[in-house]
């Protein structure tokens with residue numbers, strides 16, 4: 001992987017190839033592939049927060065959901081142009097992450113995890129109670145998006161939606177790729193490894209964690225906004241614990257702290273879900289459970305490490 | 318107003334136990350002071366009071382005449398006070414070079430840059446080369462810290478700390494846990510530290526102390542028992558009792 005990165009534009013080319021192949025391979029399932037892409041973005045936001053900065057969270061849905069509601073309400077009440085809505089979703093996710101992060105990041109470990117869950121629960125309760133604004137349990141309806149850039153109409157098959165989401169995910173992924181190799185990425189990994197040592201080299205650890213959490217919130221907010229715009233619906237589910245937990249499982253499956261792991265984990269999880277759930281709607285979670293156990297015990301670096309692990313096994317023979 | 322670190326009347330207790338009792342210490346630029354004393358004397362506590370990890374109950378700490386007590390841990394590092402830990406504390410999954418880079422990017426205040434690669438500041442890379450060479454670590458730059466021997470890790474920690482360009486350096490038992498076959502590496506490294514750096518060495522290894530220290534402070538139960546030049550300390554009956562006594566318990 002690292003050697004591949006040395007070739008100029010290798011990452012870009014690989015991503016574009018994957019997106020084009022997915023487009024042509026699943027002409028009747030574009031909506032599903034689009035959902036996968038949005039989920040990739042969401043899991044990437046968790047990778048930044050947890051995989052890089054080491055901030056344990058089970059409440060990332062709070063930021064996703066807030067981005068979704070913000071974009072949805074913006075489309076209904078202000079303008080239905082997609083890009084401004086995306087920006088609003090990002091700002092909303094980042095703002096909530098910043099404000100809640102100021103408090104959350106004073107804690108760590110189990111307390112931190114419980115508080116992240118609590119924030120998402122509170123958001124859900126607020127959205128539920130404010131039915132005049134959010135539609136409550138019925139969901140926020142009446143989102144009718146205008147064409148992207150005034151040019152590309154959202155169509156029934158979902159071609160525009162697919163490329164709209166694909167391009168946003170592509171841009172965010174490349175930005176995160178840069179961040180990971182830059183001083184900021186290095187310093188987040190430093191905080192993950194030893195906050196004590198970071199303090200001892202003069203790093204304002206708490207402030208940097210708030211920054212990472214805010215950036216993650218912005219990305220989760222974009223993911224939520226995309227979901228709201230593409231499905232033209234926002235329901236209370238956007239704040240659900242299940243969403244946070246499943247996204248975390250996807251990240252662990254794929255591998256934390258390495259960006260590509262988010263892609264691998266989401267594709268794997270959602271494909272298994274899609275296929276297994278139609279074959280056996282009651283027991284598919286068992287299958288996922290076994291996969292997670294297998295990864296935790298045999299591939300601690302996640303599925304992204306599978307090729308290396310196989311190579312090593314091969315050499316030992 | 319004098320240059321360097323000045324500590325006056327430093328006081329700290331945990332519950333009822335006094336671990337720093339009216340401590341006065343001066344560390345001028347170029348100082349090589351050793352802080353010795355039995356386990357539990359309060360040596361690490363003293364270091365933590367200086368670095369800001371612990372807050373004193375009373376007393377003054379000034380750096381070049383400036384009161385540093387209001388500063389947090391990170392800000393004291395920025396002010397020029399750096400330390401190595403009693404138990405090596407590094408970024409174990411990162412390479413040696415990344416460890417040094419992290420220190421440099423904090424020092425230069427560009428740790429939030431997100432677009433350029435972390436290794437693309439040519440001047441810093443040359444500095445890292447020079448620092449690694451000074452500690453004879455050139456060959457290990459791209460190795461992960463966790464793959465190094467403990468003695469090498471101690472050197473990496475010193476090299477990383479020096480990347481901060483500190484004015485006061487606190488070394489907490491730099492030779493602890495290092496096999497005696499490697500302890501000369503530590504001694505050599507300490508002898509080659511920059512001349513104008515003020516160094517406080519907390520150490521049990523008397524051979525090391527007597528080789529590098531120009532002044533020795535003996536701490537017992539949070540109090541300074543005595544201080545002076547190495548030959549004075551070596552001749553002090555109380556110190557000999559203390560150390561012979563301590564030997565018996567080891």
Ligand SMILES: Nc1ncnc2c1ncn2[C@@H]1O[C@H](COP(=O)(O)OP(=O)(O)O)[C@@H](O)[C@H]1O
Nearest residue numbers: 331334336354355356357358359360361362363
């Ligand atoms: N955070 C703490 N809380 C309570 N007691 C402490 C704490 N840190 C150190 N001590 C106690 O303070 C005394 C001095 O410890 P320390 O400074 O580590 O000694 P030294 O480094 O000289 O071996 C010991 O009795 C130790 O148990």
Ligand SMILES: [Mg+2]
Nearest residue numbers: 360361362403
């Ligand atoms: Mg100690």
